[in-house]
Amino acid sequence: MDDGDIHRLDLLTVLRLLAEEAPLENFEELLLRAGQECTPADQLRLEKAVRLAYGIHNAQERRRQREEALADLVDTARDLTQLHDLGELLHIITRRVKRIINADLACFGLLNEDGSLSLHAAEGVTTALVPGTRMDGGPGHQALSMGAPLWTADYLRDTSVDHWPQADEFIRAEGIKSLLAVPLFHGDSTLGVLFCATRSVRRLSPVEIGLVCSLAALGAVAIERAERLQDARSEVSELELDGFRARTTLARLEQLGDAQSRMMGLLLSGADLDTVAQAAADALDSTLQLRDPAGRIIAATAELPDLDDAGIARTSWEAHARRAPVVHGEDTWVTPVLAGAENLGFVVLRPAQALVGEDQQMLRLVVQTFALQLLLQRGAAVTEAPVHDALFNALLALPSRGSQQARHLEQRLSAVGIDLTEPHVLLAVRPEGGGYGRAIVWASSHAHGHAGLKTVQDGCIMLLLPGTDASAVARFVGGELAAVLGHPVTVGAAGPGGDPGDVGRLRAEAVRCLEALTVLDATGSTASLGDLGFMGLLLSDAQDVGGFIGSAVGPVLDYDRKNATGLTETLEAYFATGSSPSKAAEALHVHPNTVSRRLERVTALLGPEWQRPDRALDIQLALRVHRMRAVLRLGSPVAEPL
Known part of the structure; x- marks a missing residue:
């Protein structure tokens, strides 16, 4: 309008200011001039017109705000149609709510399976609110139970609102006054609550509450959609993982099949x-x-x-x-x-x-x-067993060493990889609780695997095996076969021998040893002639008296010969006086301490168990045989080399 119109103080000026959407300060300036220049009646009419203009201006402002809010609502709906994960979606809604109604704070409370609410996507929070903080009561639960929006202009002073210590503590820490809680429903599903709040006392208009409810309805649909999409993505990921596992398993099974074919091919070849x-x-x-x-x-x-x-x-x-x-x-x-x-x-x-x-x-x-x-x-060993049994039986029937038959057998044994010029032992094996057939099969396999021979005679399994220690071989075979059969096995052993002609003699000694174990009520055990002490000497065909003496008291005799001591004489006196050191000292005409020191030396030479009854018997017999040999050969009982 022109300068003349600007200074006019009439109703037309008010209308022109209103049409131009002039700021409220122009209306106040108009009223101020009217008080100075107009009559009271004109001033009163002008004041009424300005008040009406104020109302129209406020209505225009509310309409503009509503239009902006509706535009934001449309933009929000458009945003919610995009693919977002649940967390991003919640933040979009809370930011829009906070802006549309000019709130200070907005957040979501999502419903848990136990009925509690977990806070998420908080916008405008000034305290340390941990995402996922649980609320077991308060205005959110009251809004859910009502099934309608709950709002209060001054929460902490409002007694009509349900108060919960944890919720009140958070609201007090944030300085919140007014609070609006809108439940989220989608169909029959209850999803949670949308909260918005200001830090000043404020009364929300129905239009503002309606806008938040509209946003909450859109948010409920979007949340439900996001959750379904997330579930679908999880199912797809799980299906992809299952497919990968299936492909991996199939590839591994193919490898297993190839490996099985390769090993079976090796086995058959x-x-x-x-x-x-x-x-x-x-x-x-x-x-x-x-x-x-x-x-x-x-x-x-x-x-x-x-x-x-x-x-x-x-x-x-x-x-x-x-x-x-x-x-x-x-x-x-x-x-x-x-x-x-x-x-x-x-x-x-x-x-x-x-x-x-x-x-x-x-x-x-x-x-x-x-x-x-x-x-x-x-099975291969069992297949070859008849041939080997025949060779073994032929060895047992050899009349003497060095014969034509012996040389022929040596050649046949050499052809199957057996050399009896090397040390070998012979075992007579007898299972004590059944399973005789299984024992024979096992013996065939064992002999085949150890370059030995097996046969069966008079109910006993005979094994001819490489070795220098008959006792050790017998213990091993007895333990292994007993484990297979599940019951004891008795084993008599003889050897070693170093010639095919020794096999018959070794067989006889092994059988005598087996019979001795039976007589001595020692079935289920193993022994060689050396293990039987003096009884072994009596049972032996070789009558190795020197070997018996050496095994019993050889270290003592050697010590006396090298050091010119009297340990042998002390042992004889000790046994002769009933194992009494003091009486032995009297018989020897020496001090008892001398006898004690000599006996300590004997213990060091023969071991701590030399006074055990069976061992002591062998020692006494060996001492007597030694003295008798010395008297018969040399005419005096002096120590002699073995």
Whole structure:
């Protein structure tokens, strides 16, 4: 308008200011001039017109705010149609709520399965609110129970609102006065509560409450959609993971099939255990050892120097009891090798990586392959057994050494890999609780695997095996066979021999030893003639008197000869006086302390158990035979070399 119109003080000026959407300060200036220039009547009319203009101006401002809010609501709805995860979606809604009604704070309380609310996506918070803080009561739960919006202009002073200590503490810390809580419903589902608040006392208009309710309705739909989308994504991820697992399992099963075919091919082609073990170790990416029931290595792809053999033995017992693989330590597996109830040994496996289900299946397949291989070897031994039995029987029937027949047998034995010019021992084995057929099969396999011979005579299993210590070989065979049969085995042993012509003599001595164990009520034990002391001397065909004396008191005789001492004489006096050191001292005409010192030396030479009754008897007999030999040969009882 022109300058003349600006200075006019009439109703038309008010209308023009209103049409131009002039600021309220222009209306106040108009009223101020009217008080100075107009009559009271004109001033009154002008004041009424300005008040009406104020109302129109406020209505226009509310309409503009409503239009902006509706525009924000439309923008929010458009944003909610985009793909957002739940957290991002909640933040979008709280930011819009805070801006639309000019609030200081907005957040969501999502409903948990136990009925509590967890706070999320807080906007405008000034204290340390931890996302996921739980609220078990307060205005949010009251709004949910009402099923309608709950608002208060001054929360802490309003007694009509449910107060909860935890909620009140948070509201007091934030300085909140007015609070609006709008429940979130979608169909029959209750999702939570939308909160908005200001830090000053404020009364919300129905339009503002309606806008927040509209946003809450949009948010409920979007939250439900986001949760379903998240569930769908989780299901897709799980399906993808299941597919990957299925493909991995299928690939591993194909590898297992290839490994099984390769090992069976090796088995059918007659490959040895070392070759099969290497193929199994390659399939499992592991170091592998096959051990017999006693823990000795039969085949191995590499050494495992850090293994504790005693601990491995204990773990193998547990594995056989469970009939399943057992973990030893952190990275080693022990698996039994079984054929029915028979223990064929165990596998020690150290994988480069942890064994999964398919790998454990492969391990079981490897163990079955080893069991089959061992049984095939045993079957080969049983197949060859008649030929070897005939050779053994021919050896037992040899009339003498050096004959044409003996030389012919040596050639035949050499053809099957047996050399009886090397030290060998003979065992007479008798199972004491049945299982005779199984014992024969085991003996055939053992003889085949140790370059020996087996035959059966008069109910006893005869084994001719390489070795220099008949007692040690007998203990080993007795222990192994007893473990297979599950009951005791009696073993008589003889040897060593070094010629095919010795076999008959060794057989006779082994049988005598077996019979002696029976007479002595020692069935289930093992012994050689050397283990029977003086009785062994009587049973022996060789009558090795010097050997008997040497085994009983040889160290004492040697000590006397080298040091010109009287330990032998002291021992004779000691036994002659009823094992009394003081009476022996009187008989020897020496001080008792001298006898005590000599007996201590005897203990050092013969061991701490030399006074045990059976040992003492052998010592006394050896001393008597020694003195008798000295008298007969030299005419005086002096110490002589053995």
